[in-house]
Amino acid sequence: MLTFDKIFNLLLLVLVPVCxxxxxxxxxxxxxxxxxxxxxxxxxxxxxxPLVGSLIILSDIMFWLAIVLIILALAGPSKAMQKKxxxxxxxxxxxxxxxxxxxxxxxxxxxxxxxxxxxxISQYIDSRENDAIGLVAFGDYAMIEVPxxxxxxxLKQKMSELEIKSLGEGTAVGMGLAVGSLHxxxxxxxxxxxxxxxxxxxxxxxxxxxxxxxxxxxxxxxIYTIGIGSSGVVEAEFRDPETGKVVSGELLSEFNEELLVxxxxxxxxxxxxxDSIGSLDLILKIIDSRESVEKRVSLVVHKEYIHRLFxxxxxxxxxxxxxxxxxxxxxxx
Amino acid sequence: MKQTYPGVLWLLLLLIPxxxxxxxxxxxxxxxxxxxAMNSSGRFYRxxxxxxxLYYLTLGGFFIFSIFSLVDYRxxxxxxxxxxxxxxxxxxxDCSNSMQATDIYPTRFASSKDALFLILKAFEGERFGLTLxxxxxxxxxxxxxxxxxxxxxxxxxxIDMLRSRGSNIENGLIEAIRAFPEESNRHKIIILISxxxxxxxxxxxxxxxxxxxxxxxxxxxxxxxxxxxxxxxGKAVKNNHGHPVSVRxxxxxxxxxxxxxxxxYQNMEEPNGVGKLIDNIKSYFLRSSDRGFQLRSPLRYRVxxxxxxxxxxxxxxxRRISWRDL
Numbered sequence: 001m002l003t004f005d006k007i008f009n010l011l012l013l014v015l016v017p018v019c020x021x022x023x024x025x026x027x028x029x030x031x032x033x034x035x036x037x038x039x040x041x042x043x044x045x046x047x048x049x050p051l052v053g054s055l056i057i058l059s060d061i062m063f064w065l066a067i068v069l070i071i072l073a074l075a076g077p078s079k080a081m082q083k084k085x086x087x088x089x090x091x092x093x094x095x096x097x098x099x100x101x102x103x104x105x106x107x108x109x110x111x112x113x114x115x116x117x118x119x120x121i122s123q124y125i126d127s128r129e130n131d132a133i134g135l136v137a138f139g140d141y142a143m144i145e146v147p148x149x150x151x152x153x154x155l156k157q158k159m160s161e162l163e164i165k166s167l168g169e170g171t172a173v174g175m176g177l178a179v180g181s182l183h184x185x186x187x188x189x190x191x192x193x194x195x196x197x198x199x200x201x202x203x204x205x206x207x208x209x210x211x212x213x214x215x216x217x218x219x220x221x222x223i224y225t226i227g228i229g230s231s232g233v234v235e236a237e238f239r240d241p242e243t244g245k246v247v248s249g250e251l252l253s254e255f256n257e258e259l260l261v262x263x264x265x266x267x268x269x270x271x272x273x274x275d276s277i278g279s280l281d282l283i284l285k286i287i288d289s290r291e292s293v294e295k296r297v298s299l300v301v302h303k304e305y306i307h308r309l310f311x312x313x314x315x316x317x318x319x320x321x322x323x324x325x326x327x328x329x330x331x332x333x
Numbered sequence: 334m335k336q337t338y339p340g341v342l343w344l345l346l347l348l349i350p351x352x353x354x355x356x357x358x359x360x361x362x363x364x365x366x367x368x369x370a371m372n373s374s375g376r377f378y379r380x381x382x383x384x385x386x387l388y389y390l391t392l393g394g395f396f397i398f399s400i401f402s403l404v405d406y407r408x409x410x411x412x413x414x415x416x417x418x419x420x421x422x423x424x425x426x427d428c429s430n431s432m433q434a435t436d437i438y439p440t441r442f443a444s445s446k447d448a449l450f451l452i453l454k455a456f457e458g459e460r461f462g463l464t465l466x467x468x469x470x471x472x473x474x475x476x477x478x479x480x481x482x483x484x485x486x487x488x489x490x491x492i493d494m495l496r497s498r499g500s501n502i503e504n505g506l507i508e509a510i511r512a513f514p515e516e517s518n519r520h521k522i523i524i525l526i527s528x529x530x531x532x533x534x535x536x537x538x539x540x541x542x543x544x545x546x547x548x549x550x551x552x553x554x555x556x557x558x559x560x561x562x563x564x565x566x567g568k569a570v571k572n573n574h575g576h577p578v579s580v581r582x583x584x585x586x587x588x589x590x591x592x593x594x595x596x597x598y599q600n601m602e603e604p605n606g607v608g609k610l611i612d613n614i615k616s617y618f619l620r621s622s623d624r625g626f627q628l629r630s631p632l633r634y635r636v637x638x639x640x641x642x643x644x645x646x647x648x649x650x651x652r653r654i655s656w657r658d659l
Contacts, residue, residue, distance in 0.1 A: 006635075019646070023653050063649070070642045073402075074635055085518045087416075130516060132477065147479035150514035154475050186480045188458060298416075298518070304545075307634060308338075308403055315399050318645070319347075322392065326354055332362035 003303070005076030012071045020064060052329060059324040066317040073310035078303040087296040090130035091191035092148045094184055094221075095121060096176040097162065098198035098228075100139045104164045104238035105199070105253055107230050109277040112238065116277040117197055117228060118159055124284045125152050130295060134183060135159055138176035140168025140204050144183050164238040170204025177212035177223070177263070184221055191293055192221045195284075196263070197274075199228040201256045209263055217267040224269045224287050225260035226280065229253050335593070335630065337405035337541050344400045348393060355389045387651045394644035402637035407630035415627045419519040420618060421476050423462040424449060425509040427527035427555070428492045429500035431580040433565050434528070436557040437602070442492050445526045445555055448607045449487050452524065453480055455611045460519065462512040465490075466505030468497035468533070472512050502527060502590075503534030510539075510548060520618050521548040524610075525590075528556040529583030540594035549617070550596035553610055556582035557602060595630065 004010065099114060108116035125133060132148035133155055145162070146155045173196070180194050194216060202209050216223055230253065237248035257271070264271040270287075274280035325331045336342075359382075366381060426449070432442040453461065461483050462476035473494075474483050502525070509523045523543070543550055560579040563570040570578045584600065591598035597617075599610040 019649070023649055067642070067645060070399075070638065070645065074638055074642065076635075083515065085516050087518050134477075134479070144479075144482055147474065147477040147482045149475040149477045150517070151472075151475035151512070154472065183479050183482055186478050188478060305632065308405065311399055311403055311634075311638065315344075315396070315403075318392075318395065322351065322354075326358055330358070330361070332358075332365050 001080050003078055003080040004072075005078065007075060009071065009075040012074070013068065016064060016068060016071070019067075024060065055324050055329060059321045059329075062317040062321045062324075066314040066321070069310045069314040069317070073307040073314070076305070077307055077310060078305045081302045081304075083300050083302050085298050085300050086130040087298055088294070089189050090128075090132065090295070091193065091291060091293045092132045092134070092184055092187045092189040093128075094134045094136060094148060094180040094192075094194045095159075096136045096138065096142075096180045096194055096196045097121075097159075098139075098171060098173075098176070098200060099137045099162050099164055099167055100171045100200060101165050101169055101238060101247075102171070102200050102236070102251055102253060103228070104236040105229055105234040105251065106236065107234045107253075107275075108228070112164075112236070113199055113229050114162070114164055117280065118162070120277060120280045120284060121159065122156050123281070124288070125156060127288070128152070131293075132187070132189065134180075136176055136180045136183070137162055137167060138172050138179070138205075139165065140170040141172055142175040142179040142205070143167060144179055147183055148187060163241045166241045168204070171198065171200040171202060172205030173198055173200075173202040173259075174207040174209040174212045175205035177209055177216060178207045181212060181216040181219060181221055184216075185219060191291060192219070193269070193287075193291055194221055194223045194267075195287065196223060196225045196260075197228055198225075198260070199253060199255050201254070202259065209259060210266070213263040213266045221267060222269040222291075223264055223267040225264045225271045226283055227255040227257060227260055227271070227273050228275075228280070229255070230275045231255075334406055334408045335595075337407065337632075339404060341400060341403045344403075345397065348396060351393065351396070352389070355385075359385050384651060384654070388648060391644045391648035391651055395641050395648065398637045398641035398644060402634040402641060404634075406633045406636070408633060409630065410628040411631045412626050413629050417518055417520050420456060420459040420522055420614075421462070421513055421517055421519045422452070422456060422459055422522045422524060423464060423476065423509040423512045424452075425464050425466060425470075425502075425505040425523055425525045425527075426490075427467075427500065427502070427505065427525075427530075428465045428490075428495055429467045429530060429532075430492075430498075430565065430570065431500065431528050431530045431563060432555065433492055434556060434561060434563055434580050436559075436561050437555065441528055441555045442490075444601065445553075446487050446490060448526060448553060448601060450484065451607050452611060453484060455615075462509070463487075464505060464508045464512055465495055466501060466508065467495045468499030468501050468504070469495060470501070470504040470508035471495060472508055476512055476514055476517075500530050500532045501534040502529075502531040502536040503539050506536060506539045506543065506550075510543065510546070513548070521546075522614065522618075523548060523550050525550065525552045525587075526555060527552070527587070528580065529554060529587040529590075530580060531583075531586070536590055537593055540590050540596075544594050550591060550594035551610060551614055552587050552591045552596065552598045553607065554582050554584060554587045554598060554600045554602075556580070558582055558584055 103114040104112045106112050110116045134148035135145040137145050146158045184192050233250050234253045236251050239246050261271040272283040434441050437444045460476050460478050463474040464472045513521050560581045563578045563580050572578050588598045597613050
């Protein structure tokens with residue numbers, strides 16, 4: 001949207017048509033040198049060649065256009081954009097995602113459980129604003145992929161790069177929770193939640209899930225646990241990140257529901273089962289409705305001043321005007 | 334008085350061909366008038382000369398003042414209401430080869446990492462991001478409150494984490510600007526830690542844009558002011574011609590960058606250099622956020638544009654004045 005800082009300066013534009021009339025159309029306006037020139041037997045008027053006449057008119061148009069642009073520049077033109085800024089802190093959300101080989105099971109509608117989870121989490125991220133979201137991945141051990149941040153594009157990019165078995169073959173639920181809690185410890189957010197997505201039993205890592213959950217609860221972090229996938233024998237396939245070979249087969253899938261319920265209850269959270277991509281989507285929406293922080297928003301106008309564009313064009317126009325009159329037409333006076 | 338776009342002043346050289354065309358035009362015009370009005374009095378030619386002079390004076394005046402208005406001069410301060418709270422601080426850390434110089438023990442890069450720890454500690458509760466730059470740049474940590482991650486990452490930072498070559502401060506600052514969350518109500522600060530050895534890019538352009546975006550620039554200059562040979566892993570670094578490379582901190586360049594951004598430059602070599610930088614940041618932002626306003630230098634281009642308009646209109650008047658009145 002184009003706006004002007006000193007809008008009263010635009011009143012000068014009223015003078016432009018007045019000046020055009022006075023300088024170009026008023027009788028006896030002067031500025032010409034009358035001298036007698038008569039061609040015997042013909043009209044006494046010497047007609048201006050069409051090209052010359054056109055160039056004169058063009059140069060005059062350029063001149064007055066430059067005047068208009070200078071007046072517009074004096075009015076302080078700017079491109080104004082409204083930006084939304086948040087006056088208060090949102091909540092901190094930490095996704096703790098299992099990337100052990102069992103997440104390659106193909107019972108989740110899309111490619112596999114991990115890809116399905118990534119897709120739904122990505123949509124969830126798109127629906128957030130002002131919340132700092134982080135990502136921890138775990139297998140044999142846990143690693144912070146993205147700290148809680150509002151840079152959602154970086155978060156989604158890092159999440160898309162997660163590969164099955166890149167952190168080993170085990171399932172270190174406790175380590176995942178511990179790392180997630182550690183990286184929420186410096187947070188000053190009033191509400192902090194962990195969303196733990198796993199399809200397996202804790203079988204790796206030095207820290208037990210209950211211990212990590214207790215630690216999180218003491219820090220005021222609520223844990224929502226989501227058991228992914230169906231129970232029983234399922235088909236699985238993934239590309240081993242170390243060898244590059246495709247590994248496929250069947251696996252017995254079962255997550256420890258009792259443990260996940262306990263972890264959630266310890267911290268004031270809740271346990272959910274997601275046996276399909278649709279149910280995971282619904283679960284995240286339910287959690288969303290339960291966890292909300294009041295948002296105080298302000299609309300700020302950001303201005304980008306563009307007066308230099310107007311002045312530059314005016315300079316070019318006067319430059320062309322000068323060139324046409326003095327060089328092309330070789331105007332004397 | 335600060336110039337936002339000083340390079341525009343080179344356009345004043347265009348006046349040379351204009352004056353040249355004017356002189357040739359005057360001579361030709363005088364000859365043409367002589368052949369048309371052979372026995373005219375001297376008064377006629379004086380009127381022509383005066384008119385011609387006034388024409389070029391007003392045209393030249395328009396060009397000069399328009400060009401000066403394009404420079405976007407700033408002076409004085411105006412109060413701008415600002416209701417921000419807290420700081421988003423992005424570190425733009427130079428990891429070019431010159432940062433391996435050993436004029437600061439153990440190396441410039443290692444000392445820079447120590448400075449980062451001090452700054453992190455001094456601003457507890459604020460948010461931080463970290464970008465590294467060489468020829469290219471990369472965000473290693475997006476703006477976050479997670480100081481634990483940043484501190485552990487700084488410990489593992491190595492100078493060869495970016496594969497590109499060269500040293501481009503402009504790219505570093507652009508990446509740092511991108512790291513800020515858009516919808517944040519916090520003050521935005523970039524702390525550039527560098528020896529100023531910029532082999533490419535135009536950092537001056539980006540610091541001027543930073544000022545318009547409301548991003549403050551604080552520069553911590555690293556390295557000694559005298560040249561020392563660059564030695565990496567016991568071997569002297571040589572350029573393409575086989576000559577040993579010497580490096581120093583480009584104090585003048587870094588000071589000028591800070592001045593253009595109306596920021597602050599601090600030489601880390603000075604006693605308690607990092608402490609002074611921290612104090613400066615605290616005093617600047619504590620002062621402004623206490624009062625809810627900021628002082629900024631406004632653009633003063635209208636001071637030059639009004640005379641440009643007057644000269645241009647005068648030029649048209651000169652062309653239209655009736656000859657008989659002269």
